[in-house]
Amino acid sequence: MGHSTPEWVFIGAVTAILIWVGAESWNVEHSLEYAPPNSETVRVVGQQWFWSFQHADGTQEINELHIKEGIPYRFEIVSNDVVHSFSIPDFAILMDAVPGRVNTVWNVFDEQGEYLIQCREYCGMLHQDMRARLFVEPNTDNATAVSSESEPTISQGSGTAIIIAPGGGEVGSTGSGTMRVVEPRNLTQAPANDSTAATNATDGNTTSSGNASSTASASGPTLSIPAGAATPGNPAYAPDTLTVTKGDVITVTNDDTAPHTVTNGATPGDADAGQLFDTSIMMPAATAQIDTATVEAGDHPFHCTVHPFMTGTLTVQ
Amino acid sequence: MVLELKKPRPIWEIIFSTHHTDIGLLYIIASMVALFAGGGLAMAIRAELFLPGLQVFSGQADFSRFFTVHGTTLLFLWLLPFASGVGNYLIPIMVRYKDMAWPKLNAVAFWIIPPCMFLVWGGFSDTTWNAYPPYSILKAPGPAADMWIVGLKLLGISSVLGAINFVVTILKMKHPDLPLMKMSLFSWAVLATSLMIIVAIPTFAASLIMLYTDRLGVTGFFNPEMGGDPIAYQHLFWFTFHPEVYIFVLPAIGMMYEIIPTFSRKPLFSYYSGVVALIVISIIGFGSWAHHMFAVGMSFTEKTVFMVGTLAAVPSSAMHVFNFLATMWGGRIKFAAPMLFSVGAILLFFSAGAGGVVNTAMPLDFLTHDSYWVVGHFHLFVMGTISLAFTGFIYYLFPLITGRMYDTRLAKVHFVLTFVGIAVIFGVQHILGLYGLPRRVVDYLPIPELIIMNQIASFGGWAIGASYAIFLYNMIKSAMFGKPANPKDPFELGTGVEYYYDYARRDPHH
Ligand code: HEM
Ligand SMILES: [Cu+2]
Ligand SMILES: [Cu+2]
Numbered sequence: 001m002g003h004s005t006p007e008w009v010f011i012g013a014v015t016a017i018l019i020w021v022g023a024e025s026w027n028v029e030h031s032l033e034y035a036p037p038n039s040e041t042v043r044v045v046g047q048q049w050f051w052s053f054q055h056a057d058g059t060q061e062i063n064e065l066h067i068k069e070g071i072p073y074r075f076e077i078v079s080n081d082v083v084h085s086f087s088i089p090d091f092a093i094l095m096d097a098v099p100g101r102v103n104t105v106w107n108v109f110d111e112q113g114e115y116l117i118q119c120r121e122y123c124g125m126l127h128q129d130m131r132a133r134l135f136v137e138p139n140t141d142n143a144t145a146v147s148s149e150s151e152p153t154i155s156q157g158s159g160t161a162i163i164i165a166p167g168g169g170e171v172g173s174t175g176s177g178t179m180r181v182v183e184p185r186n187l188t189q190a191p192a193n194d195s196t197a198a199t200n201a202t203d204g205n206t207t208s209s210g211n212a213s214s215t216a217s218a219s220g221p222t223l224s225i226p227a228g229a230a231t232p233g234n235p236a237y238a239p240d241t242l243t244v245t246k247g248d249v250i251t252v253t254n255d256d257t258a259p260h261t262v263t264n265g266a267t268p269g270d271a272d273a274g275q276l277f278d279t280s281i282m283m284p285a286a287t288a289q290i291d292t293a294t295v296e297a298g299d300h301p302f303h304c305t306v307h308p309f310m311t312g313t314l315t316v317q
Numbered sequence: 318m319v320l321e322l323k324k325p326r327p328i329w330e331i332i333f334s335t336h337h338t339d340i341g342l343l344y345i346i347a348s349m350v351a352l353f354a355g356g357g358l359a360m361a362i363r364a365e366l367f368l369p370g371l372q373v374f375s376g377q378a379d380f381s382r383f384f385t386v387h388g389t390t391l392l393f394l395w396l397l398p399f400a401s402g403v404g405n406y407l408i409p410i411m412v413r414y415k416d417m418a419w420p421k422l423n424a425v426a427f428w429i430i431p432p433c434m435f436l437v438w439g440g441f442s443d444t445t446w447n448a449y450p451p452y453s454i455l456k457a458p459g460p461a462a463d464m465w466i467v468g469l470k471l472l473g474i475s476s477v478l479g480a481i482n483f484v485v486t487i488l489k490m491k492h493p494d495l496p497l498m499k500m501s502l503f504s505w506a507v508l509a510t511s512l513m514i515i516v517a518i519p520t521f522a523a524s525l526i527m528l529y530t531d532r533l534g535v536t537g538f539f540n541p542e543m544g545g546d547p548i549a550y551q552h553l554f555w556f557t558f559h560p561e562v563y564i565f566v567l568p569a570i571g572m573m574y575e576i577i578p579t580f581s582r583k584p585l586f587s588y589y590s591g592v593v594a595l596i597v598i599s600i601i602g603f604g605s606w607a608h609h610m611f612a613v614g615m616s617f618t619e620k621t622v623f624m625v626g627t628l629a630a631v632p633s634s635a636m637h638v639f640n641f642l643a644t645m646w647g648g649r650i651k652f653a654a655p656m657l658f659s660v661g662a663i664l665l666f667f668s669a670g671a672g673g674v675v676n677t678a679m680p681l682d683f684l685t686h687d688s689y690w691v692v693g694h695f696h697l698f699v700m701g702t703i704s705l706a707f708t709g710f711i712y713y714l715f716p717l718i719t720g721r722m723y724d725t726r727l728a729k730v731h732f733v734l735t736f737v738g739i740a741v742i743f744g745v746q747h748i749l750g751l752y753g754l755p756r757r758v759v760d761y762l763p764i765p766e767l768i769i770m771n772q773i774a775s776f777g778g779w780a781i782g783a784s785y786a787i788f789l790y791n792m793i794k795s796a797m798f799g800k801p802a803n804p805k806d807p808f809e810l811g812t813g814v815e816y817y818y819d820y821a822r823r824d825p826h827h
Binding site: 004006007010011014015018019021022024025026028029030032033048081082083085087089090092093094095096098099100101103104116118119120121122123124125126127128129231232233 | 376377378381445449450451452455456457458541542545546547548586587590612613614617620621624625628629631632635636639640643674677678679680681683684686687688752753755756757758759760761762
């Protein structure tokens with residue numbers, strides 16, 4: 001190894017660079033590791049193929065996350081089925097959602113705006129559509145006071161939340177499935193005040209589980225979404241062809257553990273998808289009603305906007 | 318039979334042979350079939366991503382099947398068998414023994430591979446090559462996923478049998494006059510690779526069985542609903558497959574150690590440094606697997622340990638690069654195809670390693686993980702480094718195997734087109750990753766930057782495809798009609814340079 005001096009210099013330089021990279025990374029990562037104690041906690045639930053967010057005050061959102069600028073947020077990330085990965089590339093946030101584990105990551109969002117949240121771990125059929133939107137909004141109230149008062153523990157029960165209106169669909173390329181969910185108290189008070197309710201006005205047929213409860217006693221035709229429907233190949237709707245007389249009110253129940261919809265159209269891409277009837281997202285155990293009074297006679301294919309492979313047909317006589 | 322120019326033999330004599338050059342030839346041909354089949358799938362993948370929305374595929378499900386089979390084929394049916402093939406061809410010659418230590422075992426190891434090909438392609442699974450549970454145990458459709466599991470299981474057996482054979486041939490059958498420290502660096506690389514295979518593969522072999530019984534529902538090792546832990550699988554998987562990336566790359570490095578001094582017409586800069594780097598990497602390579610898992614929720618300490626482990630493995634790769642460059646320095650270099658491909662591989666090896674260091678820096682990995690950056694990173698290795706070196710070595714062995722010379726002009730066109738294609742597609746994919754494009758998606762948001770970069774990447778990919786079509790044409794045409802090669806000096810390197818391999822070895826019954 002007589003002529004090895006240049007080699008030693010080279011190896012020394014490489015090693016020095018590596019040590020510098022390692023030390024810098026250790027430093028940065030160390031400062032990112034532990035969330036400040038006054039962080040707001042948001043529970044992030046990944047599920048084939050959408051995200052839901054539960055805030056400390058009990059509100060729940062699906063595929064949209066509204067947070068305040070400038071205060072620390074701590075995300076508790078869980079999964080209901082397979083491994084997903086919660087990623088907000090604009091803030092270099094990335095953490096896997098692993099069933100059976102609670103992973104946490106925290107951040108202060110310092111710039112208002114709308115950002116993309118996208119699943120980064122392959123999770124099956126609609127992985128590419130597992131997107132959500134992050135809205136960083138101005139911090140109007142006293143953030144520290146709010147966060148220190150609120151109980152950081154959140155109930156995980158998903159069946160209590162009720163949908164009031166579908167929101168816009170720009171993020172998901174299926175053009176649907178973006179729902180804003182608020183807690184029941186707000187719903188009964190003033191559903192019409194919610195800005196997103198306007199999108200619901202295209203036709204009068206859309207019913208939600210919210211107002212379904214008031215007329216649930218009606219005994220008309222029923223449509224159920226059986227357990228396991230979210231897995232391709234399993235029965236999607238029972239029955240999958242339903243024949244009703246015009247004017248009947250169909251009671252839809254979701255017996256599965258995943259959220260679903262009954263939305264007219266053969267696929268989410270159909271021009272009139274959701275125009276004739278649409279239950280919006282029904283959480284597990286929720287019921288909804290479809291009033292066929294204004295649906296023309298004939299065959300109407302329907303599908304689930306969350307799982308477009310779930311299809312069925314409604315025949316109105 | 319084109320491949321047996323001088324003394325034609327019926328094809329079944331090669332197929333049922335246990336002679337090391339015949340088995341080596343079968344390995345090389347099988348692996349090249351996989352190269353073209355798997356590469357074909359990539360062409361379709363690039364067509365799909367040329368525009369947002371759906372072009373070629375009906376949805377994510379079909380797309381997932383394509384990239385799963387693409388990755389599985391090229392990693393396990395191209396890289397591994399090709400390295401075994403060249404090893405079979407050359408190791409007995411290099412250690413001066415008449416054959417491999419166990420010729421029949423050698424044949425068995427090869428003949429396991431075609432059924433695996435059938436299982437992987439027949440099933441066309443969509444699990445991704447990582448097959449992470451619980452998706453792979455609860456949701457992935459059968460029988461595709463089951464066939465994938467069984468196929469990989471058998472491949473693991475084949476690799477281990479082959480590796481044992483190499484270790485015994487090198488350590489026990491080596492000619493008594495040949496000390497270890499005089500053995501060629503390619504033999505050292507095969508020895509290091511084989512030892513790593515024997516240590517690394519059983520872990521994944523075990524987890525495949527666990528995956529399979531989990532799929533059957535009789536166990537719940539990785540099923541959270543039955544108290545299992547999906548992350549345990551990821552540890553077992555990467556404990557095999559991080560070392561596996563060195564198992565892929567070391568034979569390529571060994572081949573470059575054959576080619577570079579020969580075409581530089583100069584002795585190797587430092588044999589000793591090459592041996593040390595090979596030994597060091599095959600040990601340290603086992604201490605970095607969880608750098609693939611920074612985002613699964615590991616503790617800060619765990620992340621730090623695996624970051625340090627990964628960084629510690631870098632200097633030995635840097636030593637090879639230095640050794641190559643120092644060997645070329647001041648040499649009378651002849652840029653024939655094997656040398657061109659090796660030099661291209663050195664350049665891309667260096668850039669790929671730099672990208673790897675970025676992935677290893679923990680905070681940056683949260684930007685790059687599971688984005689197109691990672692796709693660019695590892696393709697610079699598997700395609701840009703390993704496949705380039707392998708391709709160069711095919712050109713290098715061509716006169717030895719066929720007795721004829723390939724078309725040198727076409728070979729240069731092949732190199733230029735491939736090199737530019739690789740630099741374009743995988744370079745652009747790094748940037749795509751920084752724009753937040755996740756990997757493994759059939760569709761992406763119609764943002765102008767994403768569309769343009771994906772289109773550039775597609776053109777790069779198709780350039781590689783076209784160049785390999787030229788390669789295939791060159792191989793077939795030259796094997797049949799090429800001009801007979803000079804067995805002593807097929808690359809016309811001039812006096813004083815002997816063609817490395819003993820030509821007479823081609824004859825199985827000498
Ligand atoms: C020796 C040749 C190498 C090969 C063949 C190789 C191959 C790969 C492959 C296949 C992956 C992606 C695995 C997947 O998720 O599907 C990967 C990821 C990675 N590689 Fe390499 N690699 C090599 C060298 C390196 C080096 C030298 C470094 C570090 C300096 C490195 C650091 C990483 C890291 C940190 C990741 C994980 C990135 C992520 O998923 O976020 N690799 N590599
Ligand atoms: Cu996903
Ligand atoms: Cu690795």
